[in-house]
Every structure is written in C-alpha cells, then in structure tokens.
Amino acid sequence: MERALLAASNPMDHVYQWVYQRAQITSADTVFTPDGKITVVSNHIIMQIIAVLLLILIIPRFARLRDSGDAIYDLTPRGMGNFFESICAYFRDTVARPILGEHTDRFIPYIWTAFFYILFINLLGLLPLEPLTRSLIKVVYPDAHHGVGGSATGNIWVTGTLAACTLGMIVVNGLRLSGVAYLAHFCPGPLLLAPLLVPVEILGLGAKIFALAVRLFANMVAGHVLLAVLLSFIGMTYSALGAGPATGIGIVVVLVSVAFNMLEIFVAFLQAFIFTFLTTVFIGQAVVIHHEDEGEHKEHAVAHEHA
Amino acid sequence: MSARQINWTVVSLLATVLVPLERAVGSEGESGPSLFTGDLGNIIWSLLTFVVVLYVLGKFAWGPILGALQKREDFIRDSLEKAKQDRNEAEVRLREYSEKVIVAKTEAATIVDEGRRGAEDLRRQIEEDAKAEANAMIERARREIGVAKDTAVKELYDVSGRLAVEIASRIIRKEIDVKDHERLINESLEELAKGNGK
Numbered sequence: 001m002e003r004a005l006l007a008a009s010n011p012m013d014h015v016y017q018w019v020y021q022r023a024q025i026t027s028a029d030t031v032f033t034p035d036g037k038i039t040v041v042s043n044h045i046i047m048q049i050i051a052v053l054l055l056i057l058i059i060p061r062f063a064r065l066r067d068s069g070d071a072i073y074d075l076t077p078r079g080m081g082n083f084f085e086s087i088c089a090y091f092r093d094t095v096a097r098p099i100l101g102e103h104t105d106r107f108i109p110y111i112w113t114a115f116f117y118i119l120f121i122n123l124l125g126l127l128p129l130e131p132l133t134r135s136l137i138k139v140v141y142p143d144a145h146h147g148v149g150g151s152a153t154g155n156i157w158v159t160g161t162l163a164a165c166t167l168g169m170i171v172v173n174g175l176r177l178s179g180v181a182y183l184a185h186f187c188p189g190p191l192l193l194a195p196l197l198v199p200v201e202i203l204g205l206g207a208k209i210f211a212l213a214v215r216l217f218a219n220m221v222a223g224h225v226l227l228a229v230l231l232s233f234i235g236m237t238y239s240a241l242g243a244g245p246a247t248g249i250g251i252v253v254v255l256v257s258v259a260f261n262m263l264e265i266f267v268a269f270l271q272a273f274i275f276t277f278l279t280t281v282f283i284g285q286a287v288v289i290h291h292e293d294e295g296e297h298k299e300h301a302v303a304h305e306h307a
Numbered sequence: 308m309s310a311r312q313i314n315w316t317v318v319s320l321l322a323t324v325l326v327p328l329e330r331a332v333g334s335e336g337e338s339g340p341s342l343f344t345g346d347l348g349n350i351i352w353s354l355l356t357f358v359v360v361l362y363v364l365g366k367f368a369w370g371p372i373l374g375a376l377q378k379r380e381d382f383i384r385d386s387l388e389k390a391k392q393d394r395n396e397a398e399v400r401l402r403e404y405s406e407k408v409i410v411a412k413t414e415a416a417t418i419v420d421e422g423r424r425g426a427e428d429l430r431r432q433i434e435e436d437a438k439a440e441a442n443a444m445i446e447r448a449r450r451e452i453g454v455a456k457d458t459a460v461k462e463l464y465d466v467s468g469r470l471a472v473e474i475a476s477r478i479i480r481k482e483i484d485v486k487d488h489e490r491l492i493n494e495s496l497e498e499l500a501k502g503n504g505k
Contacts, residue, residue: 016340022348032347039348048356055360060367075379088372105377109369113361152353157345161353221342 011228014130015154015221018043018146020137041141043130044152051120051152059084059116088112095277099284103177107283110169114162115276118153122220122268125151126261153271154220156213163213166279170205174286181289212278219271223264230257464499468492 021041026033039045062081077085091111096104130149137144152158174182186201187194233253238246472488 012342015342017344017349018340019344025347032350034346038346038351042349044349045352048352052356052360056363056367059364060371063368063372071382075375075382077379084368085372085375088369089376092373092376105373108373109365110361112369112372113357113364116364117357117360155345155349156343157349158353161350162357165354165357 011225011232013146014150014224014228016146016150017155017157018144020141020144043146043148043150044155044158046148047124047150047152048121048158051117051124054124055116055120087115091115091276091280096280099280099288101288103287107169107173107280107287111276111280114166114279115272118162118216118275119269119272121152121158122272123265125149125154125220125224126264126268151220151224153216154224156217159213159217162216162275163209166212166282167205167209169279170282170286173283177287178289182286185286185289208278208282212275216271216275219267223260223267227257227260227264230260464496467499468495471495 017039019039019042021039022037023040024035024037026036029035032038062079062084064081088108092104092108096108096111100107128149130147133147133149134145135147137147174185178185187197188201189197230253234246234250237249472491
C-alpha cells in the first residue's frame with residue numbers, strides 16, 4: 001500500500017523508459033551509446049513489439065480480399081474490415097490524393113503503416129499495464145522495479161526515429177521523382193543568394209522533422225503526466241489530511257481522470273493523424289514541385305466537374 | 308484549430324510541470340531515468356519494428372485493401388458511366404417513340420378521314436342511283452300509261468265508228484260497200500281527231 005502510493009507520487013514514472021537489459025557493443029561513450037552500451041530490452045521496446053504483433057495479427061485478417069466471385073458482394077464493405085478500410089480510404093482519398101496526386105498509390109502503404117503503427121502504440125500506452133505486469137517482469141529481470149507499460153511514442157528516441165524515416169522518404173523520393181527540381185527547390189531565389197538560402201532551407205527541413213518528433217513525443221508524455229499528477233493528488237491528500245478528505249478528492253479526481261482518459265484516446269488518434277498528415281504534406285512538397293502542382297490542381301478541378 | 312489549441316495547452320502545462328519534476332527526480336540519483344533516456348538500441352528497435360510492420364502489412368494488408376479500393380473505385384465509376392449511358396439511350400429511345408406516336412396519330416386521323424369521305428361518296432352514289440332508278444320507273448310508267456291511253460282512245464274510235472255506221476246504215480237502209488265503208492270511217496276519224504285536236 002505504502003509502496004503503491006509512493007510509486008504513484010512520482011508522475012514521471014509513467015512516462016520514463018525503464019531499461020531491463022543493456023548490451024555492451026563498443027567502448028565509445030556517445031549520445032547513441034552511453035558507456036558504450038545500448039538498450040536491448042525496455043518497457044517501451046516491449047510495447048513496440050506488442051504493437052507490431054497486434055498489427056500483424058489484426059489488420060491482414062480483416063484486410064483480406066473477399067473473393068467469392070460475386071463482384072457486388074466482394075466490393076461491399078462490411079464489418080471490421082470496413083473499419084480499417086474506411087480509415088485507409090479516408091487517408092487515400094481525402095488526405096493523400098489532394099497532396100500527392102498521381103503519386104498517391106506509391107506512398108499510401110507508407111502513410112497507412114505510419115498511421116496504424118503510431119496509433120496502436122499510442123492506444124496501447126493508455127492501457128494500465130504497468131501495475132499488472134510488475135511482478136511478471138520480475139520473473140525474467142529480478143532487478144526490475146517497473147512493469148511493462150506506457151507509450152513508446154512518449155520516447156523521443158522512438159518518435160525521432162519515425163521522423164527520421166519521414167526525412168528519408170522526403171529526401172530519397174524528392175531526388176528520385178523530382179530530381180533537379182527538388183534540389184532547385186532548396187534555392188527558391190536568385191543563385192547569388194544560394195549561400196544564404198540553401199542553409200536556411202536545410203535548417204527549415206530539419207526544423208520540420210524535429211517538430212514532427214517533438215510534437216508526438218510531447219503530446220504523449222503530457223497526457224500521461226497529467227493523468228498521473230491528477231491521480232497523485234489522492235495520495236498527497238491521504239498523507240496530509242487522512243482517509244476522509246482523500247475519499248472526497250478521490251471521487252473528483254477519478255471523474256476528471258475518466259474525462260482526461262477520453263481526451264487521451266482522442267489525442268492518440270489525433271497525434272497519429274497529425275504525424276501521418278504532416279508526413280504526407282512533406283513528401284508532397286518534395287515530390288510534387290510547385291509549377292506542376294498548379295497543373296494538377298487544374299486537373300483535379302476538371303475531374304471534380306466531371307464527377 | 309481547437310485541437311491545436313489543446314495541444315499547445317498541453318505542451319505548456321507539460322513544460323510547467325516537467326521542469327521542476329525533472330529537477331526533483333534528477334537530484335535523487337545520478338543514474339536514475341530521465342525523460343530522454345534512450346540510445347541506439349531504441350533507434351534499432353524502432354526501425355526494426357516499423358520496417359517489419361511496413362513489410363508484413365505491405366504484403367498482406369495494404370495490397371488487398373488498395374486493390375479493393377481501386378476495384379471499388381473502378382466499379383463505381385463504371386456503374387455511373389453505364390447508368391449515364393443507359394439514361395442517354397433511354398432518352399433517345401423515348402424521343403424516337405414519341406415521334407413515332409405522333410406519326411401514328413396523324414396516320415390514324417388520315418385513315419379515319421379517308422374512310423369518312425369514302426362512306427360519304429358511297430352514300431351519295433347510292434342516293435343518286437336510287438333517284439335515277441326511280442325517275443326511270445316513273446318515265447316508263449308514264450310511257451305505258453300513254454300507250455294504254457292511245458290504245459283505249461283508238462278502240463273508242465273504232466267502237467264509236469262502227470256504232471255510227473251501224474246506226475247510219477240502219478237509217479239509210481242501204482248497204483254501203485266495204486270501200487265506202489272504210490272511207491267513211493277514216494273521214495269521220497279524221498274529223499274526230501281534228502275536233503279532238505282542238
């Protein structure tokens with residue numbers, strides 16, 4: 001009892017990465033390898049693996065093409081498949097197509113993957129797994145004090161890696177599909193100003209990616225800390241004023257926490273969407289260069305008129 | 308917009324709460340975890356899990372979903388196009404049929420008119436024929452009456468002549484030869500005719 005209250009009294013415990021096992025790979029002490037070691041198992045890594053397993057188990061099951069031979073039956077959306085399909089269709093038709101145009105179907109698997117990967121990790125982070133798995137993890141790692149739980153997207157290393165993937169997509173596809181036009185886009189002015197403009201543009205790209213990583217990280221951390229702080233009020237009231245006032249505060253805190261949990265579910269979807277949406281926008285900026293863009297808008301307008 | 312505002316509120320809240328908390332926790336122990344705990348291991352794991360998801364879902368989920376979406380898109384487009392085409396065809400056919408109906412109506416009216424006119428002609432023809440026949444019959448009757456009258460008058464003359472001769476011979480007691488007899492009859496007939504002619 002005392003220990004649980006103590007644990008609850010530090011709200012940050014819910015968002016930290018708890019490292020269970022590390023491995024020595026080098027002697028160099030860098031940011032990436034503190035003391036030459038890297039993390040092999042942590043609560044966040046386990047959460048990521050659980051998310052991957054769920055994604056692989058759930059989505060293909062519902063996504064399989066219905067192949068009954070009856071065209072109308074096959075094409076009629078229904079059930080859980082329809083849930084995933086309608087999200088996918090939304091991203092493809094409403095988010096990606098206006099931005100990516102003809103390149104939509106080339107990038108849509110990446111966009112869909114990014115969304116569902118982040119969404120599943122966000123949602124898994126909302127489950128109160130940590131207290132439940134605390135004794136379980138001690139079977140494998142006797143020194144561990146914290147169970148598996150929390151959002152892996154509340155880890156800047158994870159969001160940073162995802163943002164770096166987006167950066168890779170932007171640069172590689174910008175060069176591959178737009179080539180010189182993409183490079184020229186780094187100097188949007190007279191060549192004389194290139195020494196000034198190019199670094200600014202590169203910095204701008206870096207800022208976009210940095211913001212992408214920090215936005216997801218901060219939102220996930222903030223929600224969890226907020227919930228933990230709210231719940232810690234109960235313990236604080238109990239130790240300061242006793243059981244009576246703590247019960248009163250508890251009722252209020254639990255009600256507010258429920259409301260905040262609802263908000264967090266919304267935020268889990270929202271942040272996954274924002275990350276994916278911005279990724280799409282950035283890829284679009286690299287792949288669909290401006291003057292082409294106008295022509296495509298005209299095409300779209302014509303297509304809409306025809307529809 | 309409101310979602311952005313919520314985000315900013317959350318981030319600013321986070322900043323005000325986090326900084327003192329970080330400091331408090333940091334002072335507890337040097338090796339304690341921090342909000343930024345992590346290293347190359349996290350990068351490797353994140354990349355690995357993400358790429359695995361990208362590959363597996365790309366192979367078993369996104370393909371079928373994209374296929375279904377494209378197929379449905381094509382199906383809907385085809386259906387709409389077909390509907391539009393059918394509609395146009397129906398309209399053309401409707402116009403065709405309307406024209407045909409109008410033509411048929413005119414034709415029917417012509418036929419009825421012609422029939423009426425024919426009937427009228429026939430009626431007139433029959434009437435005329437009847438009239439002509441009636442006239443002919445009347446004419447014939449008149450002629451027959453005329454002939455009968457003439458015969459009757461002639462007989463009357465004959466009888467009255469013979470009577471007159473008989474009466475006369477009885478009076479003169481003298482036989483008149485046949486020659487005289489006939490002459491006398493003719494004379495008296497002529498006189499009678501003259502008298503009758505007046």
